Amino acid sequence: MTELFDTVLVANRGEIAVRVIRTLKRLGIRAVAVYAPDDADALHVHLADEAVALGDAGHAGATETYLDIDAVVGACRRSGAQAVHPGYGFLSENVDFARALEAADIAFIGPPSEAINLMGDKIRSKNHVGEHGVPVVPGIAEPGLSDAELIDAAASIGFPLLIKPSAGGGGKGMGAVESPEQLPEALASARRTAASAFGDDTLFLERLVTRPRHIEVQVLADAHGRTVHLAERECSLQRRHQKVIEEAPAPLLESLARGPQIRADLGAAAVRAAESVGYRGAGTVEFLVSDDAPDEFFFMEMNTRLQVEHPVTEEIVRVRDRRLDLVEQQIRIAAGQELDFAQDEVELSGHAVEARVYAEDPAAGFLPSSGFAFRVELPIGDGVRVDSALEGSGSVSPTFDPMIAKVIAHGADRSEALARLDAALADSVILGVATNLEYLRFLLADDDVVAGRLDTNLIERRGPFASRELTASERDFAVAALERLQRTAAGADGEEPAPAPWEAGDGWRLGEHRRRTVHLDVDGETFSVGVGSDGSGPHLDGGMHEVRLVDGDGGRAVVARDPGGGAWFAAGGRAAPVRLLGRREKLHRDLALLEREVAGGDPDVKAPMPGAVVSASVVTGDRVEPGQPLLSIEAMKMEHPLLAGIAGTVTVHVGVGDQVTKDQILASVAPDAAHDEPTTGEGA
Template sequence: MTTPAQGSTSMTTRTFDTVLVANRGEIACRVIRTLRRLGITSVAVYSDADADARHVQEADVAVRIGPAQAAESYLKIEAIIQACNDTGAQAVHPGYGFLSENVDFARALEAAGITFIGPDVQSINMMGDKIRSKNHVIAHGVPVVPGIAEPGLSNEQLVDAADGVGFPLLIKPSAGGGGKGMHVVERAEDLPATLETARRVAKSSFGDDTLFLERLVRSPRHIEVQVLADRHGNTIHLGERECSLQRRHQKVIEEAPAPLLQSLPNGAEIRARIGAAAVDAARSVNYVGAGTVEFLVSDEAPDEFFFMEMNTRLQVEHPVTEEVVRVNGERLDLVEWQVRVAAGEVLTVAQSDVVLEGHAIEARVYAEDPSHGFMPSIGRLLEIREPSGPGVRVDSSLVEGLEVSPHYDPMIAKVIVWNADRGQALGTLDRALADTVLLGVKTNVEYLRLLIADEDVAAGRLDTTLIDRKIAGMPFRTFSSEDLALAAHALTGSQPDAPGPWGAGDGWRVGRHATSSIQLEVDGQTHTVTASRDTEGQTFGIDGELFRVKSLADGSASVNGARRRVATATSADGTAWLGIDGWGGSARQLSRQEQLQRGLASLKRDAGTASPEVRSPMPGTVIAVEVADLDLVEEGQPLLSIEAMKMEHQLNAPISGIVRLSLKVGDLVKAAQIVATVEPLSLDTTDANPHDTVEAAAQELEEAKG
């Protein structure tokens, strides 16, 4: 597939010799590729966590800017300025996220005489704040969702104003983006606690905890318009994108053109009106560069649309616009035009030149486990196979051996497809996702396939609440007995480098082959697998079934004589990873020491009772501690919260009793680390704590309940 960069017109003059890319991941790689084609020297910046990252390898120059924490590296303005000075960079491309909409960053670059490849400070200042931008467009006659948007309101003032807004309502951070910090509140009694959480997330993510409220629009559709403007008064739009498939207000699937407008007899007329409104919004702040104006459209009344915000940067989903827009028969490269406009060139594309052709869809690939509450997944990528072929484009920064870090956003790649119409594009996307192999972390690829196969999605009946309604019924694949056999084969297969039969560890002996037994852990459950070997391969016994597994020359495997399309990889900790048609799963072999420890622990508690240990499901940072050491807690009571990949995860007491913990806010924890234990209350114990005996604590608990 020809990428948009290959199909664009080159710059007629090159004002910039060197451009620094103030970002990481797939967007940094994407920008660097366009800079290389334009003959501009690219400068990458990186944190300690990204020293071996792909964007560092692909850039012409790379500069370390700090430790792993974003606040000390990618968000550190003075470090970026210093990197520009050290490398002679005349301009900075911010990508998206991080400093891309930070007005202080734009001012600092301006003061240093460095060009910001983006809008002017005035535009960022006006549109970068949701409250200010909402009030601004109201003054220009643009319809907005009812709500309260005033700076400096306290939680108490917002609670007092909530009845006037109406429930259900939506809490939104004024300085936010990407859906972070947004919360739906159905009942008035839930508002105070949710405001506290929203402020904490907003402060952590954006450095600004200002919040505002909007009435929640039921069954809404998210339609956004791509705009492009120069410094000479030329502003156009490049059609719309539909981004209605969202989870927790974070986009998952985006497409262009919008299926809603494609399905309406007057869709072209609505497209023209919403495009004109976007252009007017951009012109109202003298916007320069590429930007996106987002609207909320009621599915019940598609003729109406409400301004939500303007993103003064390149969007994650910009590739779908690049894939459908044709100018003189060629695709458009938005990054190239950002550079050209920033260099002072005239936008030579008129509105009448813009033609939309075919249909494009983008699926965001996240390092997360959808079948377990979208828990962030962290680890080292052991094997990568990205899809390719006609109509398939992959924007990623993935390389084998890359460590997926808890410090940054979990999006690790984007799969973009184009075809003549939406139905064919969905088919192309499904095949591309099925061909995707990412072993070493859990991903949402299987979930993406299930999502686009949903009958409402296939029919284009979309809204921003669809995923929340349907996630519980999605038929996620679970580890089968056959999968256990494949995992056992990956872990116990022959090792060519082993020193003869003595190092093979496969049960070899003179005479008949011995049967060995291993313990595999999958999603917290332990499975016993027996294994034996003969000249035809390995045979595994699982729950009374036998599976003969043999590796095939093409990298797949046969199970009981039938070929299975499976990719496998093993990690140093004894984990086998399987990849099958986009699904990824893992099974870890327990060591003898772990088996012994678990056996002893089970003897200390009654059969069927919950474990008193509270373990972190992921590596991360403690961001809240709700109880103190030796506090009396009830089953289900929140104990502490851990953050990884910009997501909070709350850990609760598994049983009632006395909690023991020593963590504090800011502490780092590892995956599976014990972060707390709860000692069950027992009236016949004589153990005491510094405050009281367990018997008295139990009595106190009963009195509190009464």
């Protein structure tokens, strides 16, 4: 048998770098990490046998680090790496990177460069597989088309249609367009996003399939002529074309009597697509399947790399009663080994569901969150797997993708897998940055999701998400915990000091105990909580840095002090910064609220996160209406429009290209002056 590599460099970061490094170490292969300045203390750096810095000291973005081909190849030479695993994203589908490795005689743990070249461009790949009997979505897919040419072609395709970048993936730059009037601005925005994310602003158009399901097929191909598929995954739960929850096998096929035949047809089409380009390694062929006509499916693209959602396939696929490690298979294929199993040996066992945990704020339009996650507790247990970039604590950089972890649950059937995943998310605690844990549980409880009635538009139909309010018992716990943390902080030895009777401030008096009102801030929202002094509050356990609820009817809950002196609350997936408000601050907050109500909205437009200003739709002196776009900022590879809150005259405080910080005022709107003329004289 061909020997494996001695040293492999992992050209990525985050949870995928951690996941690949752990497989390398299990196989006895020396693992080399690379890292940007922001990631110097990251988990993948600590796990690797050697780590090589990319970029200059201080802050450096993806272009200067993980996307710098020369720097990564140089790291291979410095570390003696014989091969590179690219993970996903970054250089994983970059044909120039694959060719540079070939020229340096370094193995690429991925397909041949020509397969990347063909399948990495959506226009070329769509035309190519169509010639090999794989069904494709009607549309226009020609390189080099201008906006004007695309607008002319759109009439023949019909609306609604879908704009797609030819390069890249992950839904970035994609957008549905309902009418001809929306198309010019949508094309401009898609080109900006594609150019920024992929360095290529080529676009094409496709017919928008109604009630579509996103179903993809995992393939493995060696260099000895064997290609197999490992059944399918359903990835229909998407937000802005970015997958949120994935599962295997597809609920659609599981619900149909002819499901096994459709699975075989999808697998055969995926194998044909892979074989048509001489594919080698692990890859994924993605299809649109109409919920109204599941026998009809269309090729979307082939991802010539490992997918984020590959763990659900690993959890259900069995070959001679063993699980497959897809990273291990990639390494063995790249080293020249043959696949040691045939298609008829692939079997399925149970059901698996994966949820992507992001540092983002669903209640604020899913804006990315960054900062220091000072407490990270992710579950372990029967049927639960976690692939995470953080252990215990860690930083979330504003420069890179905000995914923190993937939580995967396996069960004997779909209902058991869903239940285990929900329980795992409820037990997860991430404090210090906003996350989508609560939103993921909201999705898992959706009636259509529970029933398996999925399509790629389901999340959009649900509309804006609002975090649940803390229950009365949770607010009581938060107040009690915060007061206990304040008392313990005052004690030098960490024990609660015994206050002097006149300094206790607990409302105690002879006779009936007087209840007092405490003002609690939960992520900017104020609640008034009545507190007694008779010892009837929640049962607490903890010390100087955290307090936990003991035997609470709401399940597990914690309030923990962050390094900056503040505190966070977490229970059942809901997490938020919490603090107690004094009377003066409560009064100022009430007055500010009244001022905003009089003006009809907030006159200041603030940056919701750190980022860069990429476009401005107005200039100082323009008159604006509520909801009118003013500026767009880009952060974590996404573009976010900022809108006017009130009508009036705008003053813009920043320019295109400026770097901005969270909560920085970018523009202000002076409300219109009252138009009523004063009346005088008789009849006044």
